[in-house]
Amino acid sequence: MFDLIGKRRWFFAFSALITIPGLIFILLTPITNGAAGLRFSIDYTGGTTWSIRFANADVQADDVRAELIRLGQEDAAVVRTGKGFFDIRLAKLDLRGVSPTPTPLPTATPGPTATAAPSPTASPIVTPPPSPTTGPSATPPPRASPSASPSASPSPSPSASASPSPSPTTGPSPSPTPIPGSNTQVPTDGEIGEIAAALQARFGPIAEQASLSSIGAVVSSELVIQAIVLILVGSIGILLWITLRFRDVRFGATALVALLHDVIVVIGIFAILGTVFGVEIDGLFVTAMLTVIGFSVHDTIVVFDRVRENRARHAGEPFSEIVNHSLLQTLGRSITTSFTVVLTLTALLMFGGSATQGFVLALLIGIVSGTYSSIFNASPLLVVWHEWDDRRRGRRPGVPATRRAPA
């Protein structure tokens, strides 16, 4: 029988080969202050992305960039896509123009309070019901003549009863600023409006705007914290669940190590891809990571389940052999289950469009890594831990206690 566990050093070495460069590139991010390592999308850094197409198809990306730099956007990045669109990335822009600070009103407690209650001595003016048919062009509602002298009311706070003009029950209100329906509207307000105007002055009209996103710094910093918290909480949740189900913290902890391995592999590969090809990680990356965390333990659980079953059935066999058995017995299905997921993800990657490509790629890497780490890291680690425990208890590892099954 093939001895997988015996070759564990090779498998650990292979994992190290992937994770260590990945870790180095991840660490490069803070060291180089973002020049190398992970490239964050505007979801994290804040900023503006803008996808436009000029009516003039001859406009070049470099020209657009030069113009943007001239406009004071030193960090502008411009990429021309296949369909003639320019994907423009800018630093944080104020899209709004100036926002006035309102004078906050004194917040009165709701309900009919008596603060402004009219004095009862006020002239008893009969306000007749305004005729409901009165439209905007109708004559003023008939006045019931102010019998009691209108201005003669001696009260310090004379209440003026004023009759509101008939209000037609609100239908669709007139639109003060109609938003155009499907027609793309190039922005005219704020800084981006100025940039749009300058670009159009230089390169002719913008024919189409596919998308415009801007993200402020508050959202970004929240997202980073949220990402870390989500991944930590997710990992702890899985550690607890597996420990609970297998009643052995060693199962939970080794599954967790395999899982962190996958997280590091995915982030590390994205750090390398970011440095070399400028691949960015966006807001969905966290989602991909957590999905990987949830899925990568599937294979680990299948192996561990078999280990538990075989341990009960073949009590007395050395633990390493039980694990080796279990691994070989479940190898086929571990690979097959991951294969179907890889199949669907590959379809998404190839045909699913550009918007989710990074997300799908992260999932794909994570799931392949998850299968590898389940088979070649989690289970051998379990053996290492067991043998270490055995040694500590003064027993020599690998020696059969009672009987040895013919293998």
Added chain:
Amino acid sequence: MRWTGPLLIAVIGVLALFLDFFPNLTLPGRTADEPARLVETKLGLDLQGGLKVEYRVLPAGGQSPDATSLEVVRGIMERRVNSTGVGEPIVVTSGTDRIIIEVPGATDPAAVRRLVGRTGRLDFVPIPTTMTPPVKDQLLDLTQLTVLFSGDKLKSASIGTGQNGERVVVFSLEDEAARTFGDWTSAHVGEYFAIVLDSAVISAPRINEAITGGSVQISAGGIAGFPLKEAEELTNVLRFGQLPFPVEELSSDTIDPTLGAEFLASSLLAAAIAISLVIVFMLVHYRLPGLVANFALVYYALVVLAIFRLIPVTLTLAGIAGFVLSIGMAVDANILIFERSKEELRLGKSLPNAIEAGFARAWNSILDSNVSSLITASILYFFGSSVIQGFALVLIIGVLVSMFSAITVTRTMLRIVVDRSWSRRPWLYGVSAAEMVLRPGARGARREVAGGV
């Protein structure tokens, strides 16, 4: 007992088909005043095109916005967006200080921004005698009129009771404005003035007498006075017409509808390809059980879609990716079961027993792994932002439905199928004739197989 399983499966299946394909199906609202809802597949902004803006409500005057004032701000924003008459804008609060506005179909963020982000301007405008008294919602050109004073001179506003017990709205003015108002009303009794929010008339009462004390009462016709709703609206405008708290735009996203349509088309294509690949793989690799699993997979897809339409779940790009991913994961349970069954078959169990054993033995692994997926998906759902939540909900529904389809549906169908004589051919299960045992006890003693594959 024997028929409850198939019956349940059939009922759920028919229900799902009905929800998926019956045109113009409507559901009654959950509460009495909620209108009936059309059952439809809801698409997110990224697939439909449109505009999404997220605002943060900032503290003002040393006061942080609480849930009530957040709701007031949301209401004001909603009214403003609704006034454009475009699409079906969604304005929701999020967290403790966020308001998210989604306007499907709109592509000009500046227009919404102009409308929503501004703090609002409440003006008190005398209407010249030459002009017809304006009606509610009429737009006034304020450049042509003199504004007497603005909302910041308002001290308070509330609903009160008039002399005859009718419902009135009362508000009071600060001293300076009270004087101005007193002077003006003294000279213009019988004329009209308008309360104007962002150029739109909210109310235009007639001056019945000089109002010099700064305390003003507006009454409506009828014995009961103002209808409660109208009074509340007017009071709210008077109190909050100017947003009670300043808002700050955090992010905005504009997607062109044509781009959204492209995204939708490509993700649907990818989903179709993914499903086909999985179906072909299962058929080639597992043969007859694979066919059954494929049926369960289609069943799964129909049920999930029905649930999406029922809840409704808004499908985004990430959501569709999550759905496609869940298709790959839905067959996982079947793979575990079939591999285990094959193993049991090779160990000498009869076909029906091997299948039952496969289900029983694989159950632990399936439960554990699905629970771990549910753990991470729930964390995403409860702590994630709205985009992440959409994906997580899709994943949660997917995992739960797949446990039903891959276990109950597949097992029920397999039980029926293996009872048929035509199905007892080894090649249908991908095992050799020697490994195939059709009935319990048909081949004497259990064959000894050394552990392993």
